[in-house]
Amino acid sequence: MKQKSIKSNAKTLIKMVVAGYVSQPSFRSPGYIPDNDGKSVIYPGMFGVVNNVKVGDKAFGWAGDHIEPGVSIDSEHINEHFALHYMVCTGNKAIVRSGEAKGSIGIVTGEHARNLVHFEQNTLDKICVGDQIDIITHGRGLKLLDFPDIELKKIDPNLLKSMNLKIVDKKLIVDVAMELPIRIMGSGAELNSEYVDQDLMSGDRSLMKKLKIDQMRLGDLIVINHADHRWGRSFKKDYISIAICIHGDSVMTGHGPGIMTIMTGKRKNLGWKINKKANIKNILKVKI
């Protein structure tokens, strides 16, 4: 059967710049967090420049909590913080605008409490906390012309184009690395689904192993069956949500690797195929 091309409204989208600043690792006093058994621990991972964990690396097993790969950027002005969250899309181009790495180009790999940007190692070595990074946002308003009921969120049109999407029996099929059961979806259910991510709850370690979820990689595309992420994140039978794994595992109850929604819709329009290579490192050809 001849493959039908995937049509989108990409030509009508706006390319608009939003600036963020490289964040400083921060802790609340006294710094400890409780793990699943109530034990107090201190781990790095969130904020700042993470030099040795990158998109494509494993999401589990690090001595860290909610590890944000690459560079985490944010703004201390609350309204700008929200502009970063609502406008920046995965796959967007990033340009360093100040400091030693000025002029260097990176790529957005996801959104956690801050926006995550990948740069090559020699650029990372030059980046300082506080450096300004401009994102050329592109993707807000993206729609699939033949699938008006599928909602797209926070993906650059180039990422959409590179995702190996197929139409089979009038259904859009997305390659994903793994499926997550809806009952392990946790922290993030309290937020609107345009903001940040939702953690899978990795506290049941033996289930993680049994379902091979513990082999998840940062940047993996995943699917959650019976999840409706259109206007919030909730259980709804026969809705599908596709997401990207954006941060590493957590020791806290109700937390775990974070997934950021990129597509959501009814099961009759949207399906998936397991492909272990469905990771944005491969899809966007990210240079490490």
Next chain:
Amino acid sequence: MKIETNEKLLVNVSVMGSVCQPNFQSLPAEPYRLDSDGNPFLLPSWGSIVHNVSVGDSAFGWEADCIHPGVSIKYSNEAGNRGLNILSCVGNEAMIMTGSAKNSIGFVSGKSGRFSEQVIIHFPKKIREKISINDKILIKSIGVGLKIKNFETVFCKSLSPKLLKQMNIKISNKKMMIPVTHVIPEYLIGAGSGLTSESGSLHIQTTDNLEMRKYNLNNMKLGDIVYIENYDSSYQHGFLRNAWAIGIIGQTNGPRAGYGPGITILMSSKTSNAKTKIDPKANIVNYIKFVK
């Protein structure tokens, strides 16, 4: 007959703004706005550097809510920003003072109104790639106080003498003949009515598509010079029979009720001393030295 002005008496004052960042409200507020049918939407809106929309492009069809083409600037405090917004005139020269695009020249193409209050500047696309959020931009403002000889009731607003000179306005039978791309009936004017006409924007209402087609408004471009019937922007924006106003399309259409393309008012009079000539070329890109 050509028009004569008091251009030589105008004061040229520098005003400054910085390239501004888009803003959204914090949680638990939802990020969505409502379209005219009540459906929520989340789309890029005013501010920032917009790379792929420029004056001369269509004002319709973008996945956007009243986007400003090119670059938008603001001053950090309210009174200073008001100074920037009032004194900047369409057609004024703007120069980038900091960052990688330092010394590049652009021109003011419009202003935005209540809730955003920014000045909109055109720079060529290649220059825009070098511009960063927070870069300082200086406008050599000139135009406030502009008057036209024998037309004392005509108020010029946000209008640089340079642009006025290029607008091909002629005088015939004691009336100004102004080339415009579209004539807009007063009942299609929405957001902005009742607000100040010295700065900010007035928006066309685009919810009723049949009316839009009737007046051929769907093909409107950013930078078009348009005429509003029965509308008085002498001091504030409001309805008045036989009054008129002309303005420039400064920002794109949007999905909200009352928020179609934005107009920066350039001239207005309470008396019917102007006539229009429909000319599709009545766009700022044909009046000011323009590089896309």
